[in-house]
Amino acid sequence: MKVLFAAAEAYPLAKVGGLGDVAGSLPKALRDLGHDVRIALPRYGGIRDVRDDLGPLAVRIGGEGLEAQLKASQVDGVPVYLVDYPPLFDRPKVYEYEDDGKRFGFFCKAILELLPVADFWPDVIHLNDWHSALAAAYLKTTYAGGERYRGIRSVLTIHNLGHQGLFGRDLFDWLGLPPDTWHPEGVEFYGQLNFMKAGIVYADRVNTVSPTYAAEIQTEEYGCKLDGLLRSRAAKLSGILNGIDHDVWNPSRDPHLAGKYSKSTLERKATNKKSLQEESSLAARPKAPLFGFVGRATEQKGVDLLVAAIPEMLKLGAQVVFLGTGEKRYEDELVTLARRESGFVAYLKYDEALAHRIYAGSDFFLMPSKFEPCGLGQMISLRYGTIPVVRATGGLADTVRDIGANPKDGNGFTFRDYSVAAFLDAVRRAVEFYRGGRGWKSMRQRAMSTDFSWGASAKEYAALYSQALVA
Structure with a gap:
């Protein structure tokens, strides 16, 4: 199976929190199972490990054609596509900029535009949190008529529902999504654009990072005002536990310890x-x-x-x-x-x-x-x-x-x-x-x-991709 794993961070190229650990480990575990998995990531200012230039990457957004470059790198044998657009990404931090909506909206569209440039047409695009979630909406609307895009399915993993990517109507207009997606059953959320909601609505399968959290976010206490939507999409919602890297976390070989043990x-x-x-x-x-x-x-x-x-x-x-x-x-x-x-x-x-x-x-x-x-x-x-x-x-x-x-x-x-x-x-x-x-x-x-190694979780994700393909 061919999978494009899209995330805002992936260790060791860029890491802020747990998402970076997942994006740095899960694709490798999936490749160990025989799947062709590749990562899509913005090229931030701190990413120096660039191994190849794959050529210009044209992204039509904001009513104009913006030209980025598609670069290539690698993480533990997993190919990485780097979306290189300095005006939005050549900065020291991954997040916490006033134009994060534009930055990651651009990234969401670039995820789909990079496919012909890389000549990699996945069966499934695996999106992670709000930063890449909007790609599911683009795939089901703007790109729905493209012959090569029509068969691609999407999976959204919610790592933390508390961060949803909320922005004004002006950003929606800039992103160029079809006007009819600005609707309570689309991307609109109490008068704002909600990236996470867009992913939940348009992705073929949605999962969280544990079975209990998948149940909790369907309640008012944990649902962050999306509990009703999630309950209505319960048939395509599930939970898969994250794993840890047993090579990194191993007391019998840990170089940081005063005494190794088993x-x-x-x-x-x-x-x-x-x-x-x-x-x-x-x-x-x-x-x-x-x-x-x-x-x-x-x-x-x-x-x-x-x-x-x-x-x-x-x-x-x-x-x-x-x-x-x-x-x-x-x-x-x-x-x-x-x-x-x-x-x-x-x-x-x-x-x-x-x-x-x-x-x-x-x-x-x-x-x-x-x-x-x-x-x-x-x-x-x-x-x-x-x-x-x-x-x-x-x-x-x-x-x-x-x-x-x-x-x-x-x-x-x-x-x-x-x-x-x-x-x-x-x-x-x-x-x-x-x-x-x-x-x-x-x-x-x-x-x-x-x-808690990634092996068992990777098998569950492979099964989830298979479910998405028949959705």
């Missing part, structure tokens, strides 16, 4: 705890339960619960290490807390190597998320034998089984109510289980046995 040499994990305590200037207490957090300091990640709970956690004899950046109000609270509490350390920065050391050196990993479409932190922590304490939402509910409800195959601790009390109850249960000793080693070994 499921059969779990006792060596203690070396990493001792090292993390030393690095973080925490008291050298081998029996103290050490909790780690790696992520953004935002409400979505439950940092308001965490800040409120940390003093009580420390009273239980625990230690806590935080790594991440985010909203200033939370960063300020974390700094104040770290100055006041000797058992808490906050690293307000991005540090990939330190993240590896926290995953390996902690006993528990915290994810009290308000919502979590998939979540990678809990998968990584399980891989490292570090037990997750999570709120049962989205992908967290699909990957973490509470030991209390599942004594034989539990791999973590969960709570449902979004409250400090519920979060602390899960933490207390975790501390009690840790100190009780019985079942602790087997639980960690069970955690490390869980397979």
Whole structure:
């Protein structure tokens, strides 16, 4: 099967968040299954790895013909098409510009215009989040009469419904979509153009990054005002869990660790705890339960619960290490807390190597998320034998089984109510289980046995593409 995988970011060429990890890993896993998968990506200012110039790429938009260049690169053997148009993309950042609507609207049309230039005609175009979602609308309308385009199907993956790409009517006019698509059953959304809604309406199949999140976004609480539309499209909506790169996240070969270990040499994990305590200037207490957090300091990640709970956690004899950046109000609270509490350390920065050391050196990993479409932190922590304490939402509910409800195959601790009390109850249960000793080693070994590699997810995506082809 031929697949064009279109995204705004793809590691290592461009990465801001989890989408970059997915776009850097899933196409490779699909190629390992024998599919011809290629990536389409804007060429940002920071992308230097250009290996070929495929020629001019004409994109008619805004009532004129704009000429870009189509360049080529590669990620782990996966061909990458780079849409090179400096006026819109030659900038240091991927997102957060006032003209992001124009930038990614242009990219959506370029996705379809690059096919004849590259001489690559896919069976399926796989779109990811709002930045590429509008290509589904173009494919079903503007390009519907093209003989080579007519048989192409599209799949949209929603990584985070909270970001939808909302812009004014003037951008719709500039993009040149047919006037009849400006309709509540088309791309219009309360008087605005909604890229994500366009993808949901026009794509042949829509999926999210976990089965539970696929169900949650059909409710008012999580649906971000698109729940009604999603319920009406439930027949073409599904959820597939993301994976993690088992080569990158492997405690037996991780170069960032003080001591490498595996499921059969779990006792060596203690070396990493001792090292993390030393690095973080925490008291050298081998029996103290050490909790780690790696992520953004935002409400979505439950940092308001965490800040409120940390003093009580420390009273239980625990230690806590935080790594991440985010909203200033939370960063300020974390700094104040770290100055006041000797058992808490906050690293307000991005540090990939330190993240590896926290995953390996902690006993528990915290994810009290308000919502979590998939979540990678809990998968990584399980891989490292570090037990997750999570709120049962989205992908967290699909990957973490509470030991209390599942004594034989539990791999973590969960709570449902979004409250400090519920979060602390899960933490207390975790501390009690840790100190009780019985079942602790087997639980960690069970955690490390869980397979979250991309192989299984890639097979599910291949099946989803097949469904799209017969839609």
